[in-house]
Amino acid sequence: MADIVRFSVSLEDDLLERFDRYCKEQQYATRSEAVRQLIRKELTEQAWESQSEDAAGTLTLVYDHHRPQLAERLTALQHDHTDLIISTLHAHLAHDLCLEVIVLRGPADRLQKIASQLRGMKGIYKGELVMASAAGRA
Numbered sequence: 364m365a366d367i368v369r370f371s372v373s374l375e376d377d378l379l380e381r382f383d384r385y386c387k388e389q390q391y392a393t394r395s396e397a398v399r400q401l402i403r404k405e406l407t408e409q410a411w412e413s414q415s416e417d418a419a420g421t422l423t424l425v426y427d428h429h430r431p432q433l434a435e436r437l438t439a440l441q442h443d444h445t446d447l448i449i450s451t452l453h454a455h456l457a458h459d460l461c462l463e464v465i466v467l468r469g470p471a472d473r474l475q476k477i478a479s480q481l482r483g484m485k486g487i488y489k490g491e492l493v494m495a496s497a498a499g500r501a
């Protein structure tokens with residue numbers, strides 16, 4: 364467990380007001396918790412520029428189950444990358460709608476590439492990748 368260090372920040376009162384509103388809306392317990400998560404998010408995103416960064420993430424897909432071959436192509440691409448894909452959760456949302464959450468781990472650039480390939484397929488309504496550092500300094 365890292366030591367906690369306190370530091371103070373100076374900012375304009377209207378910016379602080381907006382930040383406090385944001386903290387409340389996002390239900391952060393404290394300003395510190397919000398600042399910690401925002402800093403981590405920014406640093407994590409910056410780290411993706413280093414392509415060998417060990418990363419983990421989830422790719423959430425919502426897609427049309429009835430689009431010809433889509434389900435098969437999604438599964439085939441995942442089977443071709445078993446070194447990157449740890450697990451998949453599938454939920455049948457409606458008659459023709461599926462939700463899939465794919466858990467990934469590996470070099471950041473490869474995760475981004477396979478996520479782009481998966482969510483770029485025809486018939487995908489929504490595809491969102493959330494990445495985190497897996498390098499032990501989250």
Ligand code: NI
Binds near residue numbers: 428453455456462
């Ligand atoms: Ni389904």
